[in-house]
Amino acid sequence: MDIVRTPQGLYKTNCYILKENGYALIIDPGFHGHRIMREIGEAKPVGIILTHGHADHICAVDALVEHYHIPVYMHPMDDELLRVKRRMPSGYKERFTSPYIALEEGPLQIGPFSLNVWEVPGHSAGSVCIGYQHILFTGDTLFKGTIGKVNTYNGNPVAMKATLEKIKTFNPAYVVYPGHGTSTTLGHELATNPHLVSHE
Ligand SMILES: [Zn+2]
Numbered sequence: 751m752d753i754v755r756t757p758q759g760l761y762k763t764n765c766y767i768l769k770e771n772g773y774a775l776i777i778d779p780g781f782h783g784h785r786i787m788r789e790i791g792e793a794k795p796v797g798i799i800l801t802h803g804h805a806d807h808i809c810a811v812d813a814l815v816e817h818y819h820i821p822v823y824m825h826p827m828d829d830e831l832l833r834v835k836r837r838m839p840s841g842y843k844e845r846f847t848s849p850y851i852a853l854e855e856g857p858l859q860i861g862p863f864s865l866n867v868w869e870v871p872g873h874s875a876g877s878v879c880i881g882y883q884h885i886l887f888t889g890d891t892l893f894k895g896t897i898g899k900v901n902t903y904n905g906n907p908v909a910m911k912a913t914l915e916k917i918k919t920f921n922p923a924y925v926v927y928p929g930h931g932t933s934t935t936l937g938h939e940l941a942t943n944p945h946l947v948s949h950e
Pocket residue numbers: 802804873890
């Protein structure tokens with residue numbers, strides 16, 4: 751198992767490429783399709799999975815689908831993000847047009863990759879966390895020391911509160927790979943992140 755992290759673009763969004771037995775899975779291809787292709791190298795990509803539908807996480811989806819003819823997975827609650835008109839910094843695409851397979855909560859197998867998906871609305875309505883082995887990809891829901899914004903187009907502070915309670919029930923041994931910034935562990939966040947520390 752091998753994980754490549756390539757922070758990309760203006761927002762330094764983390765694109766992760768998982769590799770297992772010669773296959774690759776792409777998480778959140780944010781910006782430079784050609785850079786992602788270079789990181790994939792000789793591996794055979796089997797899919798693209800999105801933690802949510804924000805533009806800085808999806809920018810290279812169409813280029814990668816065109817090149818590799820692989821399926822895309824996204825939670826359908828973020829579908830509307832692909833249809834609203836947004837003003838984007840130059841170089842960003844606000845949407846992708848490739849069809850996608852609707853994510854739902856539960857186990858998910860993509861090629862050799864055994865994943866688990868949790869619905870974690872709050873930062874966006876269709877945000878998900880993705881578990882893979884001992885790793886939890888949290889998108890923009892949970893960062894090292896903080897959480898994602900909820901004042902977004904389809905964000906919701908009440909939903910985020912429930913999501914944080916849900917995350918508190920996850921295995922604290924998970925290594926957290928967020929959508930921006932460096933990795934951490936869930937145990938460390940449960941003990942130190944002001945949004946997760948219990949105050950009673
Ligand atoms: Zn986001």
